[in-house]
Amino acid sequence: MxxxxxxFCSFIFSTLVFAQASAVAGEAEGAVNPWPEIRKERINTLLPRALEAADVDAWVILCRENNNDPLADHVGCENAGAPAAYVFYRLSDEKDGGEFHSLVFSPSSEATALAELEIHDKVVSVPRGESALKQATDFIREHDFQRIAVNSSINNVQADGLSYTQRLALEDALGDKFAQRLVSSEELVYEWLAxxxxxxxxxxxxxxxxxxxxxxxxxxxxxxxxxxxxxxxxxxxxxxxxxxxxxxxxxxxxxxxxxxxxxxxxxxxxxxxxxxxxxxxxxxxxxxxxxxxxxxxxxxxxxxxxxxxxxxxxxxxxxxxxxxxxxxxxxxxxxxxxxxxxxxxxxxxxxxxxxxxxxxxxxxxxxxxxxxxxxxxxxxxxxxxxxxxxxxxxxxxxxxxxxxxxxxxxxxxxxxxxxxxxxxxxxxxxxxxxxxxxxxxxxx
CATH class of the missing domain: 3.90.230.10 (Creatinase/methionine aminopeptidase superfamily)
Structure with missing residues (x-):
């Protein structure tokens, strides 16, 4: 018996899976971690579908040092130092064709390295002394997004990374009209991570x-x-x-x-x-x-x-x-x-x-x-x-x-x-x- x-020990895996199996045997093998490329594909292929399924126009993630969002390394802001703002959005006008975009407002101290990863469509370098949050909220108001998802959730801790003080700062920067358009990212995160x-x-x-x-x-x-x-x-x-x-x-x-x-x-x-x-x-x-x-x-x-x-x-x-x-x-x-x-x-x-x-x-x-x-x-x-x-x-x-x-x-x-x-x-x-x-x- x-x-x-x-x-099952005799199962033969494909060359890709075998390479991944070698990596499982220890980092000493020198195998390349597949996460960076997988992360990029997940953002470009699965995230647009998640925004659509959740009926969300834009998703804002605020990143920071030491007490970062649980999804930081899923979107590329695991190395955040000074506060940064990540905006994933859909435009429905005819000119843009409803395409998906990812835009990052990053402090200049991190922007160069982040841009080199080629994860996002555009990385805006925010000079020292200026606010990434202000630039992000200006962008949101300019495009008049109706449903803006943020990481606040009662049911899913992976979608609950926005702290109370970050929420207050975001609402203040958006102003009352746009702050009322904030919705939980729970459904979006569910559709994406699942x-x-x-x-x-x-x-x-x-x-x-x-x-x-x-x-x-x-x-x-x-x-x-x-x-x-x-x-x-x-x-x-x-x-x-x-x-x-x-x-x-x-x-x-x-x-x-x-x-x-x-x-x-x-x-x-x-x-x-x-x-x-x-x-x-x-x-x-x-x-x-x-x-x-x-x-x-x-x-x-x-x-x-x-x-x-x-x-x-x-x-x-x-x-x-x-x-x-x-x-x-x-x-x-x-x-x-x-x-x-x-x-x-x-x-x-x-x-x-x-x-x-x-x-x-x-x-x-x-x-x-x-x-x-x-x-x-x-x-x-x-x-x-x-x-x-x-x-x-x-x-x-x-x-x-x-x-x-x-x-x-x-x-x-x-x-x-x-x-x-x-x-x-x-x-x-x-x-x-x-x-x-x-x-x-x-x-x-």
Missing amino acids: IQRLVL IKLPQEVDIMREAARLTAEWQIEAYKQVVPGKTTDADVARFFKAKMAEHGVTDAWAPDQNPNVNSGPDRGHSHATNKVIMPGDVIQTDFGIKVHGRWVSDIQRFAYVLKPGETEPPEDIQHYWESARAGGRAAFDAMKPGVRGIDVDAAQSVLMKQNGSEHVMWSTGHPVGYVAHDTGPNLGGSRGATVRPAAKKKLKAGMVFAFDGFHAWKRDDGTTKTISVEEMVVITEEGAEYLIPPQEELILIPSE
Whole structure:
């Protein structure tokens, strides 16, 4: 069964993906970071569509040193010193043809280097002592933009980078008439960040492959009665250091290795792994300092004399696997996130699962819980706004197949085997082959 799980290690990637895989092996390889070119393509191809989908005429991002906007390095202002203003806009007059433009009002101290990156249509060098904000707001008033997006959002922290004082300064510079035209960039940022370019998907595919491969390697190191959950976690940390990658989420909780009852999002403990345990490993890596993976693999520790899991454990596994497949089959363009969750919930109830609080899945990309539709809401008391959003081609998700049960001591254990998929025009496509069977760990 283990051999069946690791067949994906023989997958042959294209020359581009292989080069990206080499970069995952560490910056010492000297591979070029693909982000600058990908960033440029995202701005030029995906951002215009996002402005149109959000019905926004202009998007203003204010950048500054030390406490910068969360999207600074997505638009090229990660090196801001003195305050700068970035304006992305559409013009609908006949002369311009409704084309998309990007314009930066940058302090002269940063303008030269920024222009050399060739990310934006135009970089205006603002002399020392003059205000980039004033020049940007003069430009906005001159073009009489009607809907002006700014990074203020209650629901999405990635679209909430404008500080209170920056907002006041912006409104004051715009004047009352134009300040009343400010709208949240939440929908724009949602439309932009949720879609990944094919080359980004290829990078995450390789990250997912390594993540799952190391999990299988880690389970081979387990000696029942001796190895602790924390020992397994240290194996992953060593692998990450060896390959020059970093954590996909909080380092203290990555990986979460748990051979006991449910602990939710947590750190690995010194619990000793014993025969009869079901082991969960929730693990993700960040490659190129940008893209992340999120994969869970499950193992069962055979008791002396066992050659396969007992009937109840096998049922739990098959139930979780079936729930995950139901969610996979439901993931198509135009389907709401809550409906994907509901497709699994029906099977969970039929198969006798205990209640599971977690959503079936979430977007994954630049962070583990990225911007995009939430695959949840059908089992909870409240429904997140993102759960009512529809899936689109180019979105990437991590999603779980669930089954929870009561252990003999009254605690709960949940199988939540987690896979990664990209949405295509036809439906969902696994980034790597899914786990088909429990990994079996023999007892001496």
